Amino acid sequence: MVGMTMEWPEIFIVATSALGFITLSKALIYFARWVWVMFLRPPKNLKTYGSWAIITGSTDGIGKAISLELASKGLHIVLVGRNPKKLEATSKEIREKHGGHVQVKLVVIDFEKVVNGEEIVKKIEEETEGLEVGVLVNNVGMASPYPRYFHEEDLEFMEAIIKVNLEAITWVTKAVIEGMFRKKKGAIINTGSGSCSMIPSYPLCTLYAATKAYLWMFSKCIGVEYKSQGIDIQCQVPMFVATKMVKLKTSLFIPTAKDYSKGCIRWFGYKESICVPYLFHSIQCLLIRMVPDSLVDWYLMRQHLYLRKRGLAKYSKLKA
Numbered sequence: 001m002v003g004m005t006m007e008w009p010e011i012f013i014v015a016t017s018a019l020g021f022i023t024l025s026k027a028l029i030y031f032a033r034w035v036w037v038m039f040l041r042p043p044k045n046l047k048t049y050g051s052w053a054i055i056t057g058s059t060d061g062i063g064k065a066i067s068l069e070l071a072s073k074g075l076h077i078v079l080v081g082r083n084p085k086k087l088e089a090t091s092k093e094i095r096e097k098h099g100g101h102v103q104v105k106l107v108v109i110d111f112e113k114v115v116n117g118e119e120i121v122k123k124i125e126e127e128t129e130g131l132e133v134g135v136l137v138n139n140v141g142m143a144s145p146y147p148r149y150f151h152e153e154d155l156e157f158m159e160a161i162i163k164v165n166l167e168a169i170t171w172v173t174k175a176v177i178e179g180m181f182r183k184k185k186g187a188i189i190n191t192g193s194g195s196c197s198m199i200p201s202y203p204l205c206t207l208y209a210a211t212k213a214y215l216w217m218f219s220k221c222i223g224v225e226y227k228s229q230g231i232d233i234q235c236q237v238p239m240f241v242a243t244k245m246v247k248l249k250t251s252l253f254i255p256t257a258k259d260y261s262k263g264c265i266r267w268f269g270y271k272e273s274i275c276v277p278y279l280f281h282s283i284q285c286l287l288i289r290m291v292p293d294s295l296v297d298w299y300l301m302r303q304h305l306y307l308r309k310r311g312l313a314k315y316s317k318l319k320a
């Protein structure tokens, strides 16, 4: 061994092999963890956070499906929605499916119409007073009926989407988090979107993606803030789900709201601050990451221009 020295070519080979080994090990660890969380990790017993869950935007699509899933786990449900008839119908469905042991409370708020945040905070606080709220799902959201240029957005729609996608989560969280902080336990789940995080841009749907980017950062920061206080905060990122918001048919990558919610509640309460909870969405994100950003931008712009054209034709016909 004495006097053994390495020549430059050998050093290069050893260094690149070490680098390759580290990269491969990282990928394998990442894959093993993905398999664990996707298929094997048991869901949390959400009742340990408290016996009630609040779900906003709970009268249709993902929110309704999550409400039914949470009720099936024995949680009492506070349904927050804007339409009293749809709230009543969802409540009836929950009670019929999950029997007498689940209580349901209805809170009518139209997040588009509220004058200020204080109104939301007061309403939620009053309606949930005395309830042991352990889980909050900030799911409410809206999107433009079809893609369009930013200058084409009407002012009314702009006001509405900011109130529903950005302000609602802020004020509802404010109303609920203090109670969780006092009890040192709680889980908050915010429904984000792949449009602001899993793809490089979402042209012609700028406001939608930008409001979801707020939710993404809000979740990350507040998650770190309350990590040591027993409150688990998570932003869940769906890609397309077949609901009335997107009006798409189901496919491998586009689940029903029911199938999506079954996957997503398995992640509730876990420490990941951001997650893509649906199996095929997760695979889709991986595939998108392999494509150069400029190609994804080009494809989405082309696709959204086509949808804009169709949307303009449809809505001008409706107006006529």
Ligand SMILES: NC(=O)c1ccc[n+]([C@@H]2O[C@H](COP(=O)([O-])OP(=O)(O)OC[C@H]3O[C@@H](n4cnc5c(N)ncnc54)[C@H](OP(=O)(O)O)[C@@H]3O)[C@@H](O)[C@H]2O)c1
Pocket (backbone or CB within 6 Å): 056, 057, 058, 059, 060, 061, 062, 063, 080, 081, 082, 083, 086, 109, 110, 111, 112, 113, 139, 140, 141, 142, 164, 191, 192, 193, 194, 238, 239, 240, 241, 242, 243, 244, 245, 246, 257
């Ligand atoms: N579907 C997707 O592909 C997809 C993809 C990524 C992210 N997301 C996100 O997932 C969440 C749920 O979307 P979804 O697809 O389930 O949509 P959805 O089927 O249109 O349901 C939206 C829910 O929000 C309620 N809502 C809308 N505006 C409201 C307002 N002003 N005040 C109170 N409630 C209001 C709706 O009430 P009504 O029943 O009265 O309409 C409904 O209960 C949203 O945050 C959305 O951005 C969806």
